[in-house]
Amino acid sequence: MYGNLIDALPAVLSLGNLAAVVIGVIAGICVGALPGLSATMAISVLIPFTFGMDPLVALGMMAGIYNGAMYGGSIPAVLLRIPGTPAAVATSFDGYPMAQQGRGGYALQVAVVSSAIGGIVSALVLMLLAPPLAKVTLLFGPTEIFWVAVFGMSAIVFLLGGDVLKGLISAAFGVFVSLVGADTITGAERYTFGHLELLDGINIVVLLVGLYALPPAIGLLEEVRDFDTQNTGRLNTISIWKAMPGMLKYWKTWVRSSVIGVFVGILPGAGGSMAAFLSYNEARRASKNPEEWGKGEPEGVAASETSNNADTAAALIPALTLGIPGTAVAAVMLGGLLIHGLQPGPMLFRDNPGIVFGFMWQFLFAAVLLIFLGGALATNSFAQVLRLPRPLLGAIIIALVFIGVYSINGRMFDVYLMLGFGLIGYFMDKLKFPLPPVVLGLILGGFAEQNLRLALRIGGGDWSILAASPTAKILIAMILLVVLAPLFSRWLRARKTHRANA
Amino acid sequence: MRLKTIAIAAAFLISGGMASTALADYPEKRIDMIVGFAAGGGTDVMARTIAPYLEKYLGNDVSVVVKNMPGASGQIGVTAVAEADPDGYTLGTYNLPGAMARTLDRHADYNADSFTYLANIVNDPNVIVTPKNSDIDSMDKLVEAAKARAGAVTVAMSSLGGDDHFFLQKLSDVTDADYTVVPFSGSAPARSALMGGHVTMGIINVSEVVAFRDELNVLGIASEKRSPMAEDIPTFKEQGFDLVNGALRGFVAPAGLPDDVESKLLAAFQKTYDDPDFQKAMQRSGNPTELALGEQFKALNAEQLELAKRIWETHPWK
Numbered sequence: 012m013y014g015n016l017i018d019a020l021p022a023v024l025s026l027g028n029l030a031a032v033v034i035g036v037i038a039g040i041c042v043g044a045l046p047g048l049s050a051t052m053a054i055s056v057l058i059p060f061t062f063g064m065d066p067l068v069a070l071g072m073m074a075g076i077y078n079g080a081m082y083g084g085s086i087p088a089v090l091l092r093i094p095g096t097p098a099a100v101a102t103s104f105d106g107y108p109m110a111q112q113g114r115g116g117y118a119l120q121v122a123v124v125s126s127a128i129g130g131i132v133s134a135l136v137l138m139l140l141a142p143p144l145a146k147v148t149l150l151f152g153p154t155e156i157f158w159v160a161v162f163g164m165s166a167i168v169f170l171l172g173g174d175v176l177k178g179l180i181s182a183a184f185g186v187f188v189s190l191v192g193a194d195t196i197t198g199a200e201r202y203t204f205g206h207l208e209l210l211d212g213i214n215i216v217v218l219l220v221g222l223y224a225l226p227p228a229i230g231l232l233e234e235v236r237d238f239d240t241q242n243t244g245r246l247n248t249i250s251i252w253k254a255m256p257g258m259l260k261y262w263k264t265w266v267r268s269s270v271i272g273v274f275v276g277i278l279p280g281a282g283g284s285m286a287a288f289l290s291y292n293e294a295r296r297a298s299k300n301p302e303e304w305g306k307g308e309p310e311g312v313a314a315s316e317t318s319n320n321a322d323t324a325a326a327l328i329p330a331l332t333l334g335i336p337g338t339a340v341a342a343v344m345l346g347g348l349l350i351h352g353l354q355p356g357p358m359l360f361r362d363n364p365g366i367v368f369g370f371m372w373q374f375l376f377a378a379v380l381l382i383f384l385g386g387a388l389a390t391n392s393f394a395q396v397l398r399l400p401r402p403l404l405g406a407i408i409i410a411l412v413f414i415g416v417y418s419i420n421g422r423m424f425d426v427y428l429m430l431g432f433g434l435i436g437y438f439m440d441k442l443k444f445p446l447p448p449v450v451l452g453l454i455l456g457g458f459a460e461q462n463l464r465l466a467l468r469i470g471g472g473d474w475s476i477l478a479a480s481p482t483a484k485i486l487i488a489m490i491l492l493v494v495l496a497p498l499f500s501r502w503l504r505a506r507k508t509h510r511a512n513a
Numbered sequence: 514m515r516l517k518t519i520a521i522a523a524a525f526l527i528s529g530g531m532a533s534t535a536l537a538d539y540p541e542k543r544i545d546m547i548v549g550f551a552a553g554g555g556t557d558v559m560a561r562t563i564a565p566y567l568e569k570y571l572g573n574d575v576s577v578v579v580k581n582m583p584g585a586s587g588q589i590g591v592t593a594v595a596e597a598d599p600d601g602y603t604l605g606t607y608n609l610p611g612a613m614a615r616t617l618d619r620h621a622d623y624n625a626d627s628f629t630y631l632a633n634i635v636n637d638p639n640v641i642v643t644p645k646n647s648d649i650d651s652m653d654k655l656v657e658a659a660k661a662r663a664g665a666v667t668v669a670m671s672s673l674g675g676d677d678h679f680f681l682q683k684l685s686d687v688t689d690a691d692y693t694v695v696p697f698s699g700s701a702p703a704r705s706a707l708m709g710g711h712v713t714m715g716i717i718n719v720s721e722v723v724a725f726r727d728e729l730n731v732l733g734i735a736s737e738k739r740s741p742m743a744e745d746i747p748t749f750k751e752q753g754f755d756l757v758n759g760a761l762r763g764f765v766a767p768a769g770l771p772d773d774v775e776s777k778l779l780a781a782f783q784k785t786y787d788d789p790d791f792q793k794a795m796q797r798s799g800n801p802t803e804l805a806l807g808e809q810f811k812a813l814n815a816e817q818l819e820l821a822k823r824i825w826e827t828h829p830w831k
Contacts, residue, residue, distance in 0.1 A: 058552040059579065062561055152711030153695075193585075195698050197831040198618060198673055205620065207592070210585040279702060333708070334701035334721075346553015350561065352797035355701075356724030420583060461698070468695045469667050469712060 015360075016138060019368035022067060023376070031068040032373050035075020036380045042076065043083020043095045044393060046224040046408055047415025049216050050080035050096065054343045056418070058350060066351040066366050071373040073344050078377040081283060081320045082126035082385050086393050089118045089312070093224045093408070097215050098283030098319035100223070100450055101291040105304065105311030116394065118312050120254045123385040125265060125313040129320030130378025132269040133276065137324040138371045142360075144325075145332035148277050150482050153465035157477070158486035159278060160459035163285050163451065165493050166292040170447040177444045185452020188213055195461045196468075208424040215284075215339075217425050218453055220412045221432025226440045228412070229433075231405030251386040261313045264294045268314045272321025275337075277328050281458070282338040283319040288451060290318035320381075324374040331355050331367065539601055539774050540575040546764075547597075547605035549590025551583040555720075555800070556606045559635060559762055562794045563785060570781040577604075586672075588615050595623035599767040601774035604631070609761035613818040614674045617825045625818055629770040630810040632782035633763030635795075636803035637718040638736035639680040640746065642729045644710045650730045652752050655714065659690035667693045669703035669715040673830040674821075677716040680735060680758040682824045687754050704729075718760050719743060720799045735759060742801055761817070762800075763810060779807050 022028065042053040053076050061069030084096030089106035102122060109118040136144070151159070171178025191202045192212030203209040268290035275286035294314035295304045304311050326337030327344065334355035336342035345355060353363055360367055396404065416429045439446060463477075470476025478484060544567075548560045557579070564577040571577075582590040591612050594605030607628070615621050643649045649658055659666045670677035673696050685692055697703040700717045707715040708728050719740050722731055726743070733749045734740055735758045749756035766778065785791050786804045795802050805813050824830075 055552055059561070149705060149709035152706050152709050154711075194831075196673070196696055199831045200619070207585040207589050210588070211583075279705065329705070333705045335699075335705050343551075343553060346551065346557070349555070349798065350553055350558055352794075352799075354724050354799050357727065358724040421581075465695055465697065468693060471664060471693065 013139075015364040016368050016371070019365050020372060022365060023071075023369045023372040027065070028067045028071050028369070028373070029376070031071035032075045032376050033380060033384070035072035036079040036377050036384050037075075038072070039076035039079020039081075040083035040086075040385055041079075043080030043099075044086040045411050045415065046087055046093045046095050047216070047220045047412035048095075048418075049415075050077050051339045051343050052216070052415065052419060053080065054340060054347065058343065058347050061347060062350055066353065067369050067373070069347060069351065070344075070366070070370045071377075073347055074370065074373040075377045075380070077323050077340055077344070078126075078130050078320060078374070078381055079385070081130070081323055082123055082316065082381055084319075085122040085126070085312070085316055086119065089115055089122065090393070090397055091227060091408075093227050094219065096283075097219050097450065097454075098287050098322075099315075100219075100284060100447055101287040101315035102312055102319075104291065104315070104447075105306070105308045108305070108307035109309065109312070112307050114307065114309075117254065118309065119394075120251050120386065121258060121261070121309045121312045122316045123251070123381060124255060124258055125261070125268075125316040126320040126385065127378050127381040128265050129269055129272055129317035130323060130381060131375060133273055133321045133324035134371060134375035134378055136273050137328055137374060138368070141328045141332060144273075144277050144328050148279065148329045148333060148335070150480075151278055152480075153462040153469065154477055154480060155482045155486060156278065157459055157462040157466055158483055158490065159281065160455045160462065162486060162490050162493070163281070163289060163455045164459065165490055166288050166451070170288070170445060170451060174443070177442075178448050181439070181444050181446065182448035182452040185449035185454075186456035187452075188218060188449070189453045189456035189460070195457070196464050206424070208420075208422065212457065213428065213453070214419055214425065215450070215453060216419060217416055217429045218432050219450060220416055221429040222436035222439070222446050222449060224408060224412050225429070225433030226437045228405045228408040229437065231401045231408070234401040251382070258313075261310055263297070264310050264313050265317050267293060267297070268317035269321040272318030273325040275318070276322040276325025277337060279329055279335040279337060282326075282454070283322045283340075284450065284454060286318040286322040287315040288447075290314045320378065324371070327370075327374075331359060332357065538573065539777055540571050540573055542575075542602060544571075544575060544577045544601070545603050546577055546579045547590045547594050547603065548579055548581050549583065549587030549606060549608075550581065552581050556587070556608060556762055557581065558798050559795075559800060560606050562798060562800075563634065563764075563791070566785040566788055566791050567781050570784040571777065586615075587611060588619070588621065591615075592622050594765060595627035595767060597767045599629065599769040599771075601766065601770060601778065604764055604766050604778075607633075607763050607765040609633070609763075609814065610676055610679055610817045610821050611674070613814065614821045614825075616818075617821055618674050618829075618831055625814060627768050628765040628814075629768055629775055630807060630814060631764045631766055631775075631778055632786070632807070633761050633805040633810045633813060634782075634786065634802055635762040635800045636736075636759050636805075637720050637762070637801050638734050638740060638757075638759035639677060639716055640719050640722050640734050641684075641732040642704070642707060642715045642717060642722060643713065643732065644707055645728055645730060646710065647713070647730060649713065650732070652732050652749070652754060655732060656688045656690065658713070659688060659692060663691040664693045666690075666714060667695050667712040669695050669697055669706050669712040670717070671700045671703055672696050672698060676718070676758060676760040678830065679820055679824055680716055680756070682828060683756055683758055684754075687756055719746070720801060723799060740801060742796075742799075761813065763805070775807075782806060 042048045054073050084099030085102040088094040088099040088103035089110050092103050092107040094100045094103050106118045193210045271290040272286045275281045291314045295301050326341040330336040330341040330345050336345055416425050546560050548557050550556045560579050567577045587608055597603035616624050649655050700721050703715050706712050723742055731746050734746045735749055735756045
């Protein structure tokens with residue numbers, strides 16, 4: 012197996028194949044940075060064109076786009092508080108406050124270095140540990156995946172913000188949105204009002220763009236007389252190579268977030284956004300000064316960006332070995348493989364080692380390239396965008412999201428839906444309802460529901476199936492630990508102060 | 514008078530000329546091939562594989578362009594084909610039994626009479642699989658386990674109202690036992706749940722099992738004859754169970770296609786099917802081929818609709 016890895020290397024290093032990765036990374040950063048365009052969309056647009064290409068060229072571009080977009084999403088998240096991709100939502104928590112404090116350049120540098128590290132770890136895991144990790148994936152049946160979703164939901168607690176009631180209403184709204192569409196078990200239509208367009212549920216990008224990109228874009232339009240953009244336009248950066256040694260102190264976060272990203276990657280159905288939320292939460296819990304988080308803590312950017320890139324190649328482990336994609340992007344990539352006659356499964360590694368292992372190398376190169384291409388692009392080109400007059404910037408963003416949302420399925424229905432969400436987002440913003448719980452509610456709500464119902468069907472309606480397997484028991488223990496630990500420590504503290512007072 | 518004669522003659526000439534050009538010249542512009550699924554799916558790969566062969570055999574340097582209209586498990590695309598002009602410039606992919614089952618379990622803006630049936634190309638028979646380490650490694654053991662307690666056997670499959678579901682209903686009738694359906698929304702997740710031992714058995718298609726032969730027990734295949742993709746899997750008929758079922762993928766046009774256009778298209782599909790390069794390309798993408806052309810395809814569709822109706826009436830799934 013490792014011999015195959017070496018054998019695959021020369022083909023990957025050929026000029027055409029290497030150029031494909033470089034082009035992919037640049038395209039990916041741009042696509043990720045533009046709100047409304049996502050890696051999933053870029054790769055699905057690319058797939059028909061790859062029909063006549065050499066497989067490694069096509070796959071190299073896809074690997075580049077995937078890695079590039081996961082970092083690119085952080086650029087508008089940091090500079091404008093508009094996450095470019097769903098996975099960059101958690102990056103905006105601390106990235107945007109940093110930009111407001113004039114440390115936006117440093118935030119982007121932390122983001123690009125962390126993204127590259129996450130991507131490198133993920134690629135190495137894919138290269139070296141794919142078969143054993145596929146066995147781990149098989150341990151997760153519907154019961155276990157249900158508990159993973161519940162574990163993710165327990166992360167909502169910290170996203171609720173100051174006003175718990177408003178946070179819960181936001182989360183409930185997200186879960187409600189996840190109910191729209193054909194019931195995954197029986198196919199019964201829920202809240203579709205006879206629209207075929209709603210049968211497959213609401214695409215996360217439509218919701219994300221509506222809630223996150225439209226209200227701030229409208230806000231930019233309102234700043235008509237504000238042409239003084241000198242201050243925000245400057246990112247105050249030093250060269251990325253000089254900045255890197257100072258980042259070494261984040262190594263614990265890098266390790267932790269890489270592990271979380273890889274783990275979420277190999278689970279079927281979970282995605283980069285869940286990885287980013289979870290690892291942001293874990294990094295904050297481990298931090299010595301959790302009260303600084305959300306106010307411009309670089310470690311928050313590092314946590315989120317490391318894990319959303321660590322999710323990339325890892326998501327291909329179940330995709331290549333079992334045919335079950337770990338993320339929406341991996342699902343589209345499977346299509347890219349299929350179009351070249353590459354059927355996922357154990358035979359793929361035996362029959363086409365040159366392509367499969369070459370693809371893995373390309374993931375590694377794409378991650379390394381991020382530092383060079385992303386570092387230069389982020390600090391130089393994209394920051395210039397902020398020098399544009401604000402109303403112009405707002406208008407550009409609105410035009411982009413219209414194009415992006417239309418091109419998901421090529422229909423206006425999604426654009427109208429996005430405008431509806433934009434209206435909701437505008438009022439949520441004004442009324443101070445937090446947005447992240449909506450996103451998490453939408454992602455995890457459907458996930459939890461489907462798997463709970465599958466598990467109960469398997470168990471013949473007996474709820475005890477939920478705690479039957481050892482994996483499920485471990486997950487339940489972890490959830491209890493996460494939920495009860497803060498309560499316990501608060502109780503301890505209260506007792507201490509009580510004693511001190513007495 | 515002379516003027517009138519000339520005018521009439523001219524009109525005849527023009528109309529006659531037009532009729533004969535239509536006859537001779539189809540296709541004279543781009544043909545759209547509507548695929549009801551996203552790029553990269555099994556149906557999409559089939560459409561993209563066949564497009565260059567249709568271009569070749571229809572002649573006139575025509576281009577056949579694949580247009581993806583994903584959504585509602587193919588229904589949006591099929592509806593668009595049914596509502597297009599029947600001029601031969603809009604074709605579409607067609608999946609059975611799904612396309613007909615949706616006319617029963619959902620509101621659909623089309624029915625069996627909305628189409629000109631061109632060619633069914635893929636016939637992917639169902640197979641029964643169990644985990645490698647399972648005790649149930651033969652049909653007899655499966656039937657025994659299913660009869661021991663109603664619903665004791667859990668069955669992973671991709672969705673309700675699809676070919677795998679209809680197959681299970683047939684199995685249930687033939688073996689006189691009740692099974693518990695676990696629909697995973699997709700064959701790959703169902704197969705993985707099976708490999709992880711989370712369910713008793715699974716119903717998938719033979720194309721989905723070929724790459725996983727070492728990881729699964731395959732109890733049988735629901736075809737008349739053994740599949741060339743997996744010669745060693747015995748048919749259910751050989752084992753004494755009258756079970757034939759599968760997923761079908763083909764091509765349709767809107768109803769009311771002019772006869773000459775229809776016969777040109779049918780000829781092009783026949784020639785494509787007979788092309789060894791096309792067969793090789795289909796094999797490479799893991800698609801078991803079996804041609805049903807024109808009237809034959811129409812009969813196949815009617816048969817599938819009958820089956821769906823029977824199951825919908827006796828065991829409605831929603």
